Amino acid sequence: MKFGFFGGANSKRGGDNADTSDYNRVIDIVTEADRLGYHGIFMVEHHFTGIGQVSATLNMLSYLAARTRNIRLGTAVTVLPWHNPVLVAEQAATVDLLSGGRLDFGVGKGYRDNEFEGFTIPKEEADERYQESLSVILKAFTSDQRFSHHGKYWQFENIIVEPPTVQKPHPPIWIAAGSDDSIRAVAKSGHNVMFDQFANIARTKERLDIWKEACAECGRQYDPMQVTVARGIFITRTQQEYETALKTRKEGLAKFVSNFGNLPGQEGKSPKPESYSDAIFEDESGALIGDPARIIQQINVLKDIGFEYIIMTMPQKVETVRIFAEEIMPRVQSLAIAAE
Amino acid sequence: MKFGFFGGANSKRGGDNADTSDYNRVIDIVTEADRLGYHGIFMVEHHFTGIGQVSATLNMLSYLAARTRNIRLGTAVTVLPWHNPVLVAEQAATVDLLSGGRLDFGVGKGYRDNEFEGFTIPKEEADERYQESLSVILKAFTSDQRFSHHGKYWQFENIIVEPPTVQKPHPPIWIAAGSDDSIRAVAKSGHNVMFDQFANIARTKERLDIWKEACAECGRQYDPMQVTVARGIFITRTQQEYETALKTRKEGLAKFVSNFGNLPGQEGKSPKPESYSDAIFEDESGALIGDPARIIQQINVLKDIGFEYIIMTMPQKVETVRIFAEEIMPRVQSLAIAAE
Numbered sequence: 135m136k137f138g139f140f141g142g143a144n145s146k147r148g149g150d151n152a153d154t155s156d157y158n159r160v161i162d163i164v165t166e167a168d169r170l171g172y173h174g175i176f177m178v179e180h181h182f183t184g185i186g187q188v189s190a191t192l193n194m195l196s197y198l199a200a201r202t203r204n205i206r207l208g209t210a211v212t213v214l215p216w217h218n219p220v221l222v223a224e225q226a227a228t229v230d231l232l233s234g235g236r237l238d239f240g241v242g243k244g245y246r247d248n249e250f251e252g253f254t255i256p257k258e259e260a261d262e263r264y265q266e267s268l269s270v271i272l273k274a275f276t277s278d279q280r281f282s283h284h285g286k287y288w289q290f291e292n293i294i295v296e297p298p299t300v301q302k303p304h305p306p307i308w309i310a311a312g313s314d315d316s317i318r319a320v321a322k323s324g325h326n327v328m329f330d331q332f333a334n335i336a337r338t339k340e341r342l343d344i345w346k347e348a349c350a351e352c353g354r355q356y357d358p359m360q361v362t363v364a365r366g367i368f369i370t371r372t373q374q375e376y377e378t379a380l381k382t383r384k385e386g387l388a389k390f391v392s393n394f395g396n397l398p399g400q401e402g403k404s405p406k407p408e409s410y411s412d413a414i415f416e417d418e419s420g421a422l423i424g425d426p427a428r429i430i431q432q433i434n435v436l437k438d439i440g441f442e443y444i445i446m447t448m449p450q451k452v453e454t455v456r457i458f459a460e461e462i463m464p465r466v467q468s469l470a471i472a473a474e
Numbered sequence: 475m476k477f478g479f480f481g482g483a484n485s486k487r488g489g490d491n492a493d494t495s496d497y498n499r500v501i502d503i504v505t506e507a508d509r510l511g512y513h514g515i516f517m518v519e520h521h522f523t524g525i526g527q528v529s530a531t532l533n534m535l536s537y538l539a540a541r542t543r544n545i546r547l548g549t550a551v552t553v554l555p556w557h558n559p560v561l562v563a564e565q566a567a568t569v570d571l572l573s574g575g576r577l578d579f580g581v582g583k584g585y586r587d588n589e590f591e592g593f594t595i596p597k598e599e600a601d602e603r604y605q606e607s608l609s610v611i612l613k614a615f616t617s618d619q620r621f622s623h624h625g626k627y628w629q630f631e632n633i634i635v636e637p638p639t640v641q642k643p644h645p646p647i648w649i650a651a652g653s654d655d656s657i658r659a660v661a662k663s664g665h666n667v668m669f670d671q672f673a674n675i676a677r678t679k680e681r682l683d684i685w686k687e688a689c690a691e692c693g694r695q696y697d698p699m700q701v702t703v704a705r706g707i708f709i710t711r712t713q714q715e716y717e718t719a720l721k722t723r724k725e726g727l728a729k730f731v732s733n734f735g736n737l738p739g740q741e742g743k744s745p746k747p748e749s750y751s752d753a754i755f756e757d758e759s760g761a762l763i764g765d766p767a768r769i770i771q772q773i774n775v776l777k778d779i780g781f782e783y784i785i786m787t788m789p790q791k792v793e794t795v796r797i798f799a800e801e802i803m804p805r806v807q808s809l810a811i812a813a814e
Contacts, residue, residue: 147634147637148638150642152638152639157571157637181560182620182633182634189568189637193568194568197536198540200541216561217561218558224521227530229533231497232534252631290594292522292591292592293592294524296485296487296526298493298526299492300492
């Protein structure tokens with residue numbers, strides 16, 4: 135069983151001095167996770183948030199490449215419609231080169247209305263732009279020969295995209311998928327899949343079953359390391375802490391839906407926002423929540439379903455990275471070894 | 475007197491394994507330069523070169539931000555017509571944040587035909603695109619409030635660009651200028667200026683005189699740290715090494731003109747390529763070349779002219795960074811102190 139983290143840093147504008155404390159928190163989390171043997175991290179990318187969410191994610195990963203040795207460094211996700219596909223391929227290849235082949239390149243279409251508005255890109259073009267960009271990026275990663283591209287949104291003439299990636303044929307592409315159809319489409323594409331931190335355990339199992347079935351259908355061997363599932367992590371010591379954690383999670387989910395109209399990976403798919411009930415937000419089976427013994431049980435449920443790689447929300451405190459590594463990881467690992 | 479380096483790394487495509495050796499050379503040079511008290515480095519950005527020149531320069535600088543403590547980290551130059559101005563502002567701000575305010579942001583219009591062709595951007599649009607981009611970038615760096623931009627090439631709606639820069643109001647903008655008019659324009663803009671490694675000492679002096687005069691005319695105080703001059707560096711120990719170095723430099727200049735039709739910063743200005751003679755390529759007064767004693771003399775000529783910051787071509791060997799720091803820097807410094 136492998137573990138990692140996903141999340142991002144914040145640095146809000148305003149005032150005479152830039153506030154780097156939260157960037158430093160995330161740098162500390164990632165360097166500590168690297169030291170303690172976690173498998174990878176995925177970092178968000180957002181623009182124009184007003185709360186300073188990390189925007190230049192591949193730059194942050196370049197920095198982290200220098201501060202870490204083994205941990206994989208991912209984006210979750212680079213929203214392709216915002217980027218010139220050739221420039222973003224150069225940036226991603228550079229992270230892969232500088233990290234010695236540790237880039238996990240998560241890509242997406244975008245879902246936040248204020249980002250579409252900010253970049254003045256119509257949301258209706260998102261899918262088409264995403265598809266065109268991804269095909270240019272894959273060509274850029276894999277072609278040692280010059281090529282041209284004459285697409286609907288992008289034109290390039292006689293280009294060779296440098297530097298080369300370390301991972302061949304290219305860094306793994308990770309795609310978030312929530313609905314049955316999108317899961318099948320990712321399986322068919324040959325890329326890796328990320329499942330979200332919102333779905334409860336029943337739906338999460340269903341998603342993995344669909345993935346396995348779709349892999350079988352298109353002759354793709356099931357590799358558990360090509361799948362990751364995100365989970366909120368709340369290590370609590372008392373009943374009161376546990377109840378506070380449940381409340382925090384519920385409020386976080388409701389706020390997300392209220393801010394963005396939907397949960398990512400759910401666009402145009404079930405469940406639709408109008409069908410969200412309190413029950414969805416209160417269902418704790420979508421998180422790792424409770425004392426270490428309880429969390430080990432929850433991880434074992436995911437393991438029994440067939441997951442081998444869980445990425446957890448980045449904690450507020452580096453201490454949580456250590457507690458999880460000391461009190462939870464060894465016991466999950468030994469259970470796994472005992473069962474083999 | 476402050477010293478730095480400019481240059482870039484190469485990693486050519488092809489083969490099963492990416493060749494990271496030259497990236498590692500440059501990383502070693504910059505970390506050693508940081509340790510030895512050099513002031514800054516400037517790194518090139520090029521695309522589609524076929525020889526693997528560094529393309530994602532702000533990513534390389536993000537990596538170097540983590541590997542260094544004090545040295546300033548510059549681009550020379552980020553060619554604005556290739557970039558979405560908001561994305562590149564986010565990336566630059568992130569480098570500034572991660573480095574604790576060490577970004578020197580060099581910008582330019584581009585000069586290589588194959589890059590204009592590759593990005594399918596007409597060269598005639600270069601100046602207009604550059605001007606529009608730079609104005610968006612400066613607004614992005616400095617505005618703590620949301621703004622919109624409706625330009626000829628770019629549209630943004632209700633955006634706030636994050637993270638904030640550490641340097642206020644923004645990282646220094648460095649602009650290469652070669653002709654009288656372009657030097658005056660940079661002085662007037664309030665930004666910093668870079669003089670190239672091609673002009674001989676007479677023209678280099680002339681350029682600084684024009685700069686000082688233009689600063690005076692527009693009420694700008696002359697600050698020698700807002701000016702840098704690039705120089706080739708060839709530390710030689712024997713007459714034979716010296717003659718080889720002269721030949722290498724001459725061939726390098728001639729090859730540059732043959733490849734790109736001109737020397738950068740000279741576009742549309744004198745001297746024009748058709749007037750280039752062997753004399754230009756053979757004039758060693760544009761380089762630091764010879765044994766340490768001779769190089770100290772050459773540096774003192776630049777110092778007498780009024781320069782305080784020289785950036786040298788990145789050497790092939792890290793050893794040169796040490797030799798210069800040990801045998802040349804202290805003697806220049808002490809001469810300077812003796813003269814004060």
